[in-house]
Amino acid sequence: MRRHKSAADGTWNGRHSDGACDRADAKSEPSLEALPLLLPDCRRFAIRADETGLEYEIFIYVPDLPAPPAGFPVFYVLDANADFVTVAETIRRVSRRSSATGICPAIVVGIGYPNTTSYAADRRYFDFTRGPAANASTDVPADGFGGQAAYVRFISRQLMPMIAARFPVHQTRRALLGHSLAGHFVLEVLAQQPSLFDGYVAFSPSIWWDQQRLVDSLSDSKTTDNLRLYVASGRWEQELAPWQSQTTLSASYHALRKQRRMVDNARDFAQKVEASFGANANVRFEIGEDEDHATIMTTLLTRALRFVATGWSD
Numbered sequence: 001m002r003r004h005k006s007a008a009d010g011t012w013n014g015r016h017s018d019g020a021c022d023r024a025d026a027k028s029e030p031s032l033e034a035l036p037l038l039l040p041d042c043r044r045f046a047i048r049a050d051e052t053g054l055e056y057e058i059f060i061y062v063p064d065l066p067a068p069p070a071g072f073p074v075f076y077v078l079d080a081n082a083d084f085v086t087v088a089e090t091i092r093r094v095s096r097r098s099s100a101t102g103i104c105p106a107i108v109v110g111i112g113y114p115n116t117t118s119y120a121a122d123r124r125y126f127d128f129t130r131g132p133a134a135n136a137s138t139d140v141p142a143d144g145f146g147g148q149a150a151y152v153r154f155i156s157r158q159l160m161p162m163i164a165a166r167f168p169v170h171q172t173r174r175a176l177l178g179h180s181l182a183g184h185f186v187l188e189v190l191a192q193q194p195s196l197f198d199g200y201v202a203f204s205p206s207i208w209w210d211q212q213r214l215v216d217s218l219s220d221s222k223t224t225d226n227l228r229l230y231v232a233s234g235r236w237e238q239e240l241a242p243w244q245s246q247t248t249l250s251a252s253y254h255a256l257r258k259q260r261r262m263v264d265n266a267r268d269f270a271q272k273v274e275a276s277f278g279a280n281a282n283v284r285f286e287i288g289e290d291e292d293h294a295t296i297m298t299t300l301l302t303r304a305l306r307f308v309a310t311g312w313s314d
Contacts, residue, residue: 040064042088046114047162049154052147054123057081058159059110060167061088063095067168073106073312074163074174075305076155076197078128078182080110082118083297087177090301102306104313109163111155127151128178128185133209135259152189156196173312175199175228177304179297181206183231184214187269190229191217194277199308200229203297204237207265215269218276228282228311230304231270234291237262241292263287282311 044059059080063072077087088108095105113120126147163169176197178186183205190200191214207214238257240246270285284307288296 039085039088040092044110047159049150050158051153052150054147054154055114056154056159057112057114059084059088059108059112060163061092061108062167063092063105063107065105068170071168071170073104073309074169075106075108075199075308076160076174076176077108077110078176078178078185079119079124080112081116081120083177083179084108084110084112086298087301091305094302094305101302102309103302104309106309107163107167107169109159111159124181128181128188130188130210130213134212135208148185148188151185152193152196156193170312172198175201175308177201177203178205179203180293181209184209187214187231188217190227190273191221194221194223194227195225198225198227199311200227201304201308202229202231202266203300203304204233204262204293205231205266205269206260207269208260208262211265215272218269218272221276223277223280226280226282226311227277228284228308229270229273230284230286230307231266232286232288232296232300232304233263233266234288234293234296235263236290236292237296238264262293 039061041064042059042061044057046055047058048055057080059077061084075087075091077084088110091103091106091108094101094103098104113123122144125144128148128151129145130148131146160174164171174197176186176189176199178184178201180203183202184207186200186202187205187207189196236244238261240249267285270283273281274283286300286303288299291299
């Protein structure tokens, strides 16, 4: 039974102590004051990129455990304002019994943005892309794209060394995880600088954004290091879900789904990675059989974490 310290005499009393019984009949109104919800073993801080001057908000989860001799593996999570809590809490929960779950304790570093609690559309358009979408129009001005190279340098030259200096991290076991346009960025890093991480996780990657340039980069990429890539898309990203009505959705909606080929593009790119890197790459593509773009990550997250962590087993 969990026990709580008494404020009166400093002793430890159970939930059903005499003091608790004495207060059972007392009527009290619940406080409506909003209190902050603290996540165990998590913290966050602001940082400004040396090269661009752009501000980022960094979220950190560190397991409340003695670090392994070589340090903890690290998952770097994009769109942290929206996705850090999901990944950090999942790892915290399932790594308690790593021998059963196959998922080891790991540090989670979320890369987010100030002044938002969700996806920062303008910032992600800039950071995750090399330029405007190849076959789509947006309301974002031309200079709102194309910050990808500087963003990669911020991660690799500024953020990662700082994390390594402050926390007990493994020097080579690190993975990059993203969803949607962030998933596209994950594949861009894999194609251009495959040795930067040894694990890559892309949920519903927006390969349609700049597919040809992404594929061309992959064909030019070489690595002698072993890496693991997990790619997943939801079946209902490309097919009509049973709960959707063909007649109530617009023609443009159906045309967009057909054009973006979320499942086929992800499968095709995974096969291209296998062909390009050969024995140096362990690649897994999965379809979330009853999932769509919004549900794929939460449903298949543990499968992705386990796949990457298998490569970290000694």
